[in-house]
Amino acid sequence: MAHIKLLNEELPGIVGLLNYRPETAAPLLVLAETLLRGPSNLTSGEREIIAASVSYWNQCHFCHTSHAAAAAAHLKSGIGLIDDIKAGLPETEVSDKLRALLHIAHQVQRNGKNVTEDDVAAARELGATDNEIHDTVLIAAAFCMYNRYVDGLGTWAPGPNEAYTEMGERMAHVGYGKS
Amino acid sequence: MPHINLPQEFPGIRSLFMFRPETAAPLNALVQTMLHNPHPTLSAGERELIATYVSRLNVCKYCCNIHGAIAQHHLDNNAELVRQVLANPETAPISDKLKALLKIAAKVQSGGKKVTEGDVAFARAEGATDIEIHDTVLIAAAFCMYNRYVDGLATWQPDDAALYDKMGEQRAREGYLTAPFKVNRTEEVSSGG
Structure with a gap:
């Protein structure tokens, strides 16, 4: 059970929180959509792979699984991608540039100051632009x-990967804060 | 030097807002809603103290200095109070409820799962409401x-206390949505700073 009394306790993860506090939900949803x-x-x-990877490193089951499912929906890869993201993408074909950006994301996850000039130079060498580096860090x-x-806030989350398939499709193809 | 090519006249997050206006809009709307807009029970000063304290725990110089300055201007220009909260909330002259909320904030900083039912029950016993607990966590x-x-992104984070005070006074008065002023860096550059 969540640490606070939500208006609808059936809504999982961030969904119940957005419903509880619409004032802060609005910019949080615009940010995710953007x-x-x-x-x-x-x-x-x-x-979405960056979002799902960071969420896995932070051990947030709801965010990890839902954003990995959204990545799977975008890439039409099947939900095996969810566990592959946990393992560092050994089975998924991704560019070396994305792997360098994921390294930067991992540094940010620990603390912003962990990002080194070498990390940024390595990403640049693989073709990453300022915009891509910016978006990865953000x-x-x-x-x-x-x-x-x-x-x-101790929200609840569905367990199995399969429970996130439909949510991932909606996040990928309808968007955030849209119904 | 910043990791990407940012406008030089703006420090910290303001240089990032100029670089990417699309993401600046929701980021700025969020901080305005959380810290500046009217709140049922927490004052802007209390909310700024939470932001400042977390920024200190994350060792982010720019955010800690600017939000500390904004907090100070909300709190009768009491710099000593901000200093005491940053040094040790337990012994600072703030309410027991705010101390309990700052404990929750520190847990969130080290990881969301660190917040226990006991932390929340303790804050509630000191009078914290659900909205206050929600807003503290957020x-x-x-x-x-x-x-x-x-x-x-290794933004420019000045050391100039007077600059933070000037920016903090502006934000406490105007909120977050007005234009930032440009900083003339010629002097800094020529002095090798």
């Missing part, structure tokens, strides 16, 4: 927020 | 984002 589905040099599938930072919000 | 979580954003 970061993950707005114009960017990175595809939405790549951005997505990683934002999921350090969403994850703490969801876990810090 | 403010703490959000500053784990802002701090990482500002540090992760």
Whole structure:
């Protein structure tokens, strides 16, 4: 049970929190929509992989599984991608640039100051632009927020990967804050 | 030097807001809603103290200095109070409820799952409401984002206390949505700073 009395306790993860406090829900949803589905040099599938990876490193089951399912929906890969993200993507074909950006995201997850000039230079050498580096850092930072919000208030989350398939499709193809 | 090519006249997150206006809009709307807009029970000063304290725990110089300055201007220009909260909330002259909320904020900073039922029950016993607990967790979580954003791209974070005071006074008065002023860095550059 959540640490506070939500208006609808059946809503999982961040969904129950957004419903509880519409004032803060509005910018939180616009941010997710802009970061993950707005114009960017990175595809939405790549951005959802970054979001899902950071959420896994933060051990936030709800955010990890739902955003990995959204990545799977974008990439039409099947939900095996959810566990592959946990393992560091050994089975999924992703660019070396994305792997370098995921390394930067992992540094941000620990603390912003962990990102070194070498990390950035390595990503640049593989073709990453300023915009892509910016978006990677901000997505990683934002999921350090969403994850703490969801876990810090003790929300509940469905267990099995299969329970997230439909949610992932909606996140990928309808969007955030849209019904 | 910043990791990406940012406008030089703006410090910290303001340089990032200029670089990427699309994400600046919701980031700025969020901080305005959490910290500046009217709140049923927590004052803007109390909310700014939570933001400042979390930024200190994340060792983010820019965020800690600017929100500390904003808090100070909300709290009768009491710099000593801000200093005491940052040094040790337990012994600072603030309410027991705010002390309990700052404990929850510190837990959130080290990881969302660290917040226990006991922490929440303790805050409730000191008079905290559900909305206050919710907002404390969200403010703490959000500053784990802002701090990482500002540090992760190695933005310019000045040392000039007078500059933070001037910016803090502006934000306490106007909120977050008005234009930032440009900082003339010629002097800093020529003095080798």
